[in-house]
Amino acid sequence: VSERVTIADVAREVGVSMMTVSRVINDKGEVSPMTRQRVLDAIERLGYRPSGIARGLATQRTGTIGLIVPDVANPFFADVARGAEDQAYTKGYNVFLCNTSEDPEREITALESLEEKRVDGVVLCSSRLSDADLRPLLRRHPATVLVNRELAGNNLGTVMIDDQAGAQALTQHLINAGHQHIGLLAGPPISCSGRQRTKGYQRALVTAGLTQKRSWMRFCAPDVAGGQRAVRELLTANPELSAVVCYNDLVAIGVLQACADRGRNVPEDLAVVGFDDILLAALVTPPLTTVSIPRRELGRRSMALLLQHIADCAEGCESITLQPELIVRASAP
Amino acid sequence: VSERVTIADVAREVGVSMMTVSRVINDKGEVSPMTRQRVLDAIERLGYRPSGIARGLATQRTGTIGLIVPDVANPFFADVARGAEDQAYTKGYNVFLCNTSEDPEREITALESLEEKRVDGVVLCSSRLSDADLRPLLRRHPATVLVNRELAGNNLGTVMIDDQAGAQALTQHLINAGHQHIGLLAGPPISCSGRQRTKGYQRALVTAGLTQKRSWMRFCAPDVAGGQRAVRELLTANPELSAVVCYNDLVAIGVLQACADRGRNVPEDLAVVGFDDILLAALVTPPLTTVSIPRRELGRRSMALLLQHIADCAEGCESITLQPELIVRASAP
DNA sequence: CTGTTAGCGCTTTCAG
């Protein structure tokens, strides 16, 4: 990386002003075809590449977006990140990736350092910050899209998954199969998506005119161990249950394992449905009936919404809701 | 994002020069404790945050790193990305994430746009570009670390996985268990890691003084279907085989499925070992003996190497090789 | 300990 070639070098080489070179680079303003070609040649010959930094300082736009996720190593956010980056790429933007590890402090740091980097906008996934903490932080950014999180009052772009509809479809599927006693492993009580999914479960039961019982619902850790533990308690207390709706696929897999351990057949003795359609869902025995979330699409749409908002900032707070898709497999045919 | 507060605003507010404010921000040069405090107060009061863009233009350092991967949605690279970002975060750097989709054109574009962004360095994973294409592109960057790819001649930082040692350990494990007739499903012939793993397999056999037969080795697609197909041919042609080393876990799972289909017991009739320790490896029946690659560590070390190189650019081309770790499970006890 | 003078490399006026 010897000496960087600047726009001045190119201008001198061709014998024109820097402005003319700038016009050629940006395809702005009229430049005579001949001059234009000579500039292009010089750029090629000298190996000139404009400095986004200098340009950013002059224009106040960096061509840069911040993407904040809890953890890219989580396949969910990895897919979201892929979709977001793809979309940004096609529009000529680069994206800063920030992981928060679910740590509010780190989320704050991310938002702040992205501000220092003067990103043109931020896509923030599953923010764990309180409204009060989040609002002032976002106000310092020119544009933001929230994924999987609402923020009342601010007219921000928002992209959500319809958790309630997903859980309702799953529960309805069980009801259609003749189940009348359906349990729920609801995930962590703080989880927003958990609450929505619980609502969907309840609404399906109400719509079908089926009984609901408090004891048929149980919170659990959102992983395999959580499902394993919770389902034991659930079935011991409620032997009448013939089906169970799980917060997510990992919980459902925990249920599968618990059933295998106690010689309970799925789906004959107990039908099981998950949520998310993770890779594993199709591979366990029996394969899981679940609901699939268009994760890459989620990232793509979020980024598209943000870039559109940046382009014509007239637009207000568009809000998008993506529908999960029911995937029927052997665990609940 | 009303009017941005600048260093000049802070200076005016306190009644000092911009330099003094700058010194406070950067903890550089001596500033009287009192002035210092007044500056800090004003920064807080005004909500000032320095512009990384302006600073980058002045210092020629952006505090920014480019990370190029084939695909973050691939769990392998997602983990690498996580490790790399974590490391960068602890050192105060932000990282640009670029996906190439295995497309050479897009890899070139990524390298070029990262140059425009004036990143301080690049971590490039599994580059698909030829040496001839890659070299001039990298020369334009101040620092680079290559992951999972060598480039002769250039003294770049390089981080590799020891594929050969991994395959050798796996094969040795089978030999220790008494196997004498060991087959190999070698993956695609073009694969560089495939060649290394084949070498490791062969070396283990040679070291143990066991026979090798050409017909015991077979190329295959690096997925479940590939393993399924190849193992049938392999066993039909060589019924004497009591164990098989697979290019990766997916191939091994294909072998498991083929065995299940034909009533062949694993590991009694055939011992099977994989490579990578993907999530699935522990969950199939029987669980796979395999070798685990420290993926997050791979990302972390790569970024650490790059940042160290940036810090004291005196250093030359350090090269790191990470060892896979043998994981013994039921498919080859 | 603090301030002044020059840029960093580009674009935005406004004039030719």
Added chain:
DNA sequence: CTGAAAGCGCTAACAG
């Protein structure tokens, strides 16, 4: 169609 001047917001290098 082309150019000159004035910054964008910050810091390096000197001076006091």
